[in-house]
Amino acid sequence: MKDNIYLDNNSTTPIEPRVLDAMLPFLRENFANSNSAHHFGQAVNHKVKMARMQIAGFINAEHNEVIFTSGATESINIAIKGVAQNYSNRGKHIVTISTEHKAVLDTCKDLEGKGFTITYLPVLEDGLVNLADFDSAIRADTILVCVMYVNNETGVIQPIKEMASLVHAKGAAIMVDATQAVGKIDVDVDELNIDLLCFSGHKMYAPKGIGVLYVRKGANKIKLTPQMHGGGHEGGLRSGTLNVPGIVALAKACEIAEEEMKDNEKVIGDLRDRLENELLKLPNCSLNGSAVNRIYNTTNICFSGHDANVWIGRMRNISVSNGSACSSAIVEPSHVLKAMKLTDEDAFASLRFSLGKYNTGENIDTVIEKIRELTQSS
Known part of the structure; x- marks a missing residue:
């Protein structure tokens, strides 16, 4: 190599050496389940809380808006399917872009088989979306719009802030796949006015198997129907024992990215x-x-x-x-x-x-x- x-x-x-150093103790001596009630588990749980705050601060979110997953693909599935099921009484229309990652496109295809209507917007030859066409595609029954911030194949950056304004003006929610953006450019969920955001650790020098789903709380909070059950972890949205080494590693990767x-x-x-x-x-x-x-x-x-x-x-x-x-x-x-x-x-x-x-x-x-x-x- x-x-x-x-x-x-x-x-x-690759995993950044400082990221690896941060996670190794949680694979060896600090291996307790963070949900255990004993002191050993609670000490690890404290580290998870600190990591959650670090990651939330990196994208200017609140700590309770950060949900840990196995990666962006899982985050995308939880977000799209969770919105589809929870808001289907309002409408069954979703808008996305033809150049999205397969995690979005395949999830939308799955929903088409369950009675949802999906609009797959074309892009111009430079990979950008025509904003007039984008605005026109959002209907009264649109419940969600899915847009990739930075395209994984071409690097093209969509105008997310302008898109979010158009989406909210029509009363829909916007989900942003920011997997290729977080860690490379400043991503501020509040400034961009994003409702849902997904990213993975292994695109920013953290290990594979850890990801984040940001879900907006507050006055305009988004409610998702859980896609996994079994313990009610992560606010009921992602049951299962937390990947503590990955969480700690991702927090360290965010710290380093902010510096560099x-x-x-x-x-x-x-x-x-x-x-x-x-x-x-x-x-x-x-x-x-x-x-x-x-x-x-x-x-x-x-x-x-x-x-x-x-x-x-x-x-x-x-x-x-x-x-x-x-x-x-x-x-x-x-x-x-x-x-x-x-x-x-x-x-x-x-x-x-x-x-x-x-x-x-x-x-x-x-x-x-x-x-x-x-x-x-x-």
Whole structure:
């Protein structure tokens, strides 16, 4: 692994050493169940409370608005299905975007089979939603709108604050998949006026198996019908013994992200731009998605006339992607790129490079040289 160049950080990230150090005691000596009544358990429960406050503060939420899950996919399922069941007497219409993660799209497809109507909004060629079309899609019977903050394949950033205002003006709720945003850019649920928000630890240098569902409380609180039963943990929304090591690790990852976010944006952004600028000099290459409204660590490039899967197989020490890791076992063109009007051929010819804080200028130069070689030999 030492010689591997990893440019697939939107898929998952390595655990930060300080995050690992924070969680290890809760795998060894501090292993008690945080819901146990004895002193051992209550000492661990105190650490969970402190971690919950740390994570809540990171997104400017209240501690009782943070629900711990196994990851963003579970959070998304709890949120969408929970709203659908609890508010079905108001309406059975949900709006989402055609470029959402499969966790959202497949959950919506499941609800279609249960009598709900789903509007899958198209995007423009740059991956952004037309706000006029977005506003028009929200109806009197719309109960929920689901929007991904930062697209996992292209890095395109949707105007969430403006969208939330339009959603609330029509009396619906908005759920935001912020998996690719939290830890990279400032996410303030209060300022953005979000009702529900989901993210995962393993996208921000914490371990796999820990995630968060933010559920707004207060005057405009959102009520969800629980999808799991068995103990009433997490306010009744997510029964099961808490993943204490993961919770503590995620809190530490949030602390580190808050300290490093601005520096990461500059350093990683410069590396991404260096990679992108050189690759776009190659013949028949083009950028997929907006060049302006996107996250700083991601570039998705079409190498027209080439097969990205073949290239991935030939770059044995370089990890890149040609789509979402959650769909990588399926040999079909990216639904995100197809929604942005790319042909099947160009979708199959596209590579996503998603950088992280452990990448170096030397890594980038090596990748540029390797891609140059591949364009000449294939």
